[in-house]
Amino acid sequence: MGVQNGGNMFPGVTLPFGVVKIGVDMLPATGTADAYSGYLPSGRVTGFSLMHESGTGGAPKYGVVSQLPLTGAVENPLVDNAPLRVGDDEAEVGRYKTTLANGVVTELTAAAHAGMMRHRFAGADGGVHVLVDVSHFLPSFRGQGIEQKYVEGEIEVDAKGKYTGFGVYKGGWNLGEDWKIYFCGTVDKTPSQARTFAGTAVSGETLESFGNATKVSGKKRLGALLSFNSTAGLELVVESKIGISFISTAKACEFKEKEIPESNSFEALVSAAKETWNNEVFSSITTTETDSAKLGLLYSSLYGMFLIPSNRTGENPKWTSTEPYYDDIFTLWDLFRSHTPLMHVLMPHRYEDYIRSLIDVWRHDGYLPDGRSSNFNGRVQGGSNADNVLADAYVKGVRGGINWDDGYKAMVKNAEVAPANNNDAMAPDSSTKEGRGALPDWLEKGYITTKYSRSVSRASEYSLNDFALSQVAKGLGKTDDTEKYLNRSRNWRNHWDAKSTAFGFTGFLSPIDQNGAFPTPAWDPLSCGGCYWGDNYYQALPYEYSFGAHHDMETLIKYMGGDDLFTSRLAKLFEPGANPSGDARFGKTLFNPGNEPSFASPYLFNYVNRQSLSVQKARFIATSYYNTGNEGLPGNSDAGAMQSWLLWNMIGLYPMTGSTTFLIGSPWFAELNLNLGDGKQVSIKTTGGSDTAYYVQSLKVNGEEWDKNWVSWGDIFEKGGTMEFVLGTEMKAWDTGARPPSYAT
Structure with a gap:
């Protein structure tokens, strides 16, 4: 309700007053348009991120702590890898679903300080990947001087695909000063490769490093690419759990583990979200x-x-x-x-x-x-x-x-x-x-x-x-x-x-x-x-x-x-x-x-x-x-x-x-x-x-x-x-x- 015609509603998943508001982030297929809550009715998907506002005007805020599922060879994670979205997204209380032109279907659900993504790969040749871009945020094209900016970040990744770090951002509609969000993410399958990357400039697309370190930081675009082996014709499902905190990476990990324990399935989290909305609001x-x-x-x-x-x-x-x-x-x-x-x-x-x-x-x-x-x-x-x-x-x-x-x-x-x-x-x-x-x-x-x-x-x-x-x-x-x-x-x-x-x-x-x-x-x-x-x-x-x-x-x-x-x-x-x-x-x-x-x-x-x-x-x-x-x-x-x-x-x-x-x-x-x-x-x-x-x-x-x-x-x-x-x-x-x-x- 109200995601188009200026309503700017957030259609992703959150709990009542939840910190995590997990949803899709998009750009139009051609031209420019502000996606105030991340969503646009059509276009390219730049990521799925854990923080959004809802129903706002002026300029977008947040769109940070993101993942983007990719297929085929990824030679430069900094270039525009955004695939087209195909068909209509599906939304219900506790669940959001998007289908991408590269054949990936992504589903989202959330707890209060943590979110869960399920990437369903159709079995593409050349491997499949989950891109974690610390420098990702919702841009504004209105030229009013109230757009967001990425300031700096850090990410560390291990061989099992666990990644931790932080991003620093500023601006947005409220002209906010620098603020920092910490994150802690895991995947349920061990990647064949877990590589960090960094760019030479915040706005640049030229790689400074790719795969040479387990940890990168600084005032540059940076992130991690988690790659998985795939077999043509065979479906591969990768589930990821991510916690966020304004205090520390340790607390982000604590939220992830407490709110989405190993025993919790994706469907259980969807059901818990519905129950929370029923009990507290409806x-x-x-x-x-x-x-x-x-x-x-x-x-x-x-x-x-x-x-x-x-x-x-x-x-x-x-x-x-x-x-x-x-x-x-x-x-x-x-x-x-x-x-x-x-x-x-x-x-x-x-x-x-x-x-x-x-x-x-x-x-x-x-x-x-x-x-x-x-x-x-x-x-x-x-x-x-x-x-x-x-x-x-x-x-x-x-x-x-x-x-x-x-x-x-x-x-x-x-x-x-x-x-x-x-x-x-x-x-x-x-x-x-x-x-x-x-x-x-x-x-x-x-x-x-x-x-x-x-x-x-x-x-x-x-x-x-x-x-x-x-x-x-x-x-x-x-x-x-x-x-x-x-x-x-x-x-x-x-x-x-x-x-x-x-x-x-x-x-x-x-x-x-x-x-x-x-x-x-x-x-x-x-x-x-x-x-x-x-x-x-x-x-x-x-x-x-x-x-x-x-x-x-x-x-x-x-x-x-x-x-x-x-x-x-x-x-x-x-x-x-x-x-x-x-x-x-x-x-x-x-x-x-x-x-x-x-x-x-x-x-x-x-x-x-x-x-x-x-x-x-x-x-x-x-x-x-x-x-x-x-x-x-x-x-x-x-x-x-x-x-x-x-x-x-x-x-x-x-x-x-x-x-x-x-x-x-x-x-x-x-x-x-x-x-x-x-x-x-x-x-x-x-x-x-x-x-x-x-x-x-x-x-x-x-x-x-x-x-x-x-x-x-x-x-x-x-x-x-x-x-x-x-x-x-x-x-x-x-x-x-x-x-x-x-x-x-």
Whole structure:
């Protein structure tokens, strides 16, 4: 699901939050294309490697610790030996299978820190080989200056084919510093030859040595070639087990031996992976549904949601700590809106560990991460959105082993101390590594001028970040801080230009120049420039960012002219053809389902008690732009963010992060149970529903008639609860009760 059309999903094998994500790495047969998760729909296979991200954009990360099965004579392991892939790959939970044009069939499976490859050679003349290329990684061809680079490595191989060593790499989307991964691999058959090789330059293809040493190292391309005798017409199967570690080769070997012992067969490892996914993830949602398409969408989305981050507890090479450690956070800008709130609901103990890990990064690295991979913070696309994640956990009562005094200090650091500029070439005005780079303007002026890139979208997000801080301050009894940060959370209002107009609607979030003035003539709400790093708005139009003050909705509705004008303005977001320069896939609407700033927009009708319109728009988006096909996502998965949005839609709720509020939508199933852990459960039932009858007619919450289009954490999640919907074809105004809270108003 979502491996093509920009979804960039990782289709290989991993466990929930596994360190090893073993999969295929490819290049197109002709031309160039970035393989963000290693996979491309067609082309040449450059290797099978143990580390990948999932659903990311920007530039690929990882694709290291690889093997490539080859046939015939191999005179130079450094040249392009990549064979074409033939046919379609086959994937299931716990197993991945690829067929190569050289007749080799490779299957993959994985444990948490180790992976297993099975190479099935068809019996070629001239021998068969397994190439281990330490200098292999996923390249980027976009020319943005954020591509990976190989730095140096080492490999030692013995006569039985056991190999150990390390590779050092840098770069990737997060502009990471040098990082080192250790490996330990074995094969189940003794090779006829086990030779190391080294090249004269990192980028070169000229051999410096081949077979003259059992160990090679240095700032050069290097690796090993394991060769096996073969007989024409007779199949030869070579199985390889590889462990990885950020600490040492000894620990990589320990992981390999512990997680894939000699007694473990390939099939046993596949079965163990399936069992782990069933126990830890799939069993968190159960349903009586029998429609295979809906079930496929439900469980494939659950799977895609929990491929990353990676649980690297005990594998942090930078500091020693008793706290959990998670890496491959890509990124909280993508995840805070719907992913982390659902992770909290479905995996509360894992979520607590995740929060503790974020705080521990602050203790040792100085700032909470917004994104993080290869043990390095970066990149920050907007605000310091770890603040939103921490606040969401706090207001919903997550305590356990979390030190909330430290958590609050980490949030205050984001709010008060501007990070040093990391001189990102795509946004050189301030730091994109961590924290709030545009903080000097925010503190001095109460708005962000065009001195800083992404000025308006950052102002919108800084407002929400300060609201998050105010809520934790309130819970900790810090009265002065509560008022201070709640006031700062209203600063989005300073960017409201009443002269900016579109479609007859007046007032939108606008840039402010360094003299404190709005543009003349007023900024066009339908233009964001490129919607990218150097522009005033990031990944959404001004028209949509103007709906972003979710903590201050009462004020926003007033600014937009009241309920009716707010409703008609919001409806315009979804009107086909309203955005002539927009994406044809989405009907050229102002709304973009493939970017996260759009996530809450369909549900905002709830704030004017027009819940049926929220259901209409949200259901249309879910059924139009999501499916189980390989183009089944409307944009980058973004580490499962897209899947989490769809899952909330199927559940019939939408979380307003940083608060205890959940907006009510419309469930897809007659019966759905969310298992909250510790014996608690949310039971959601519907009657009268169908693919055309999905509007809410009435609702009971915990057996009581309900006339509000929202519920709080305490209503159904804190102790468990029930929601009973009656659905039908009529757009009924059932939501006559109190509107969702507008905290900053």
